[in-house]
């Protein structure tokens with residue numbers, strides 16, 4: 001993360017201080033500090049451990065876990081052989097290999113495999129300032145952008161393989177150290193929407209697990225790789241047919257019994273409203289959290305300006321900034337989802353309350 005911008009954001013307009021903060025962070029990185037989240041195959045070291053020099057170069061605040069090297073090399077071999085990151089993830093999950101300490105999910109996914117194998121840290125290169133913040137004039141806010149030229153330093157002690165070995169592996173599947181090349185050919189409207197939010201509340205008959213929409217098909221969520229394929233039922237039902245049939249049946253029933261229709265509509269709207277209230281509450285909580293963090297960051301910035309113990313303060317500021325980033329991202333996602341569900345709600349209300357028995361009333365957002 002770009003600390004100098006973090007400082008500006010919190011009112012450190014004094015260019016001198018900005019430079020000092022930036023410089024301190026850069027120097028700390030070159031000495032082996034500024035370790036944030038470590039990946040699988042690594043662990044963080046305490047200041048004492050790093051200073052002892054027992055686990056690698058003195059001052060480096062992270063170390064390789066040598067017991068992971070055979071696993072990483074096997075990942076490399078399997079990726080080159082199958083060209084399928086999902087196959088590597090399946091193998092890791094079958095072997096019960098745990099993800100890195102900061103992973104959000106328990107099980108490996110193709111994306112997690114790719115992120116790890118593309119990281120230059122595997123051959124010992126650490127990167128710093130991978131993201132830069134550009135000021136958006138007019139709003140005074142900052143936009144996150146990927147830094148094309150982060151600061152790097154090679155620590156051979158961190159290598160699980162050589163640079164050549166890593167490059168050879170990535171070439172074999174068309175990846176590079178900066179991640180997979182090229183942009184997506186198509187952007188799905190479901191991109192960024194969790195699968196569990198499919199509007200089809202189906203249940204798999206065999207195991208009782210939820211059905212997820214996978215492209216144009218419904219499939220038992222527990223049969224997916226990311227759930228460890230706990231269910232044997234791999235049947236994929238075409239989602240359009242399922243929806244058409246269910247909607248046709250429901251509309252027929254509604255025509256036969258007007259009370260059913262009323263009940264259905266009010267139940268649907270109540271459900272929507274409840275979900276909305278819940279999300280409003282969590283949003284409010286996150287907003288308060290952001291407010292607190294901003295105050296903390298401003299205090300830290302002030303302390304830095306008054307010349308407090310710089311390195312400790314810079315580290316603290318970075319932690320606060322990381323959390324702020326995470327919360328702001330969460331808020332953005334919610335705001336986006338919230339708008340969508342508001343639209344769905346008003347569509348439902350309009351169509352159903354006006355008693356237009358019309359198949360369009362049940363337009364599913366895919």
Ligand SMILES: [Zn+2]
Pocket residue numbers: 204206207208209220221222223231232233
């Ligand atoms: Zn199932």
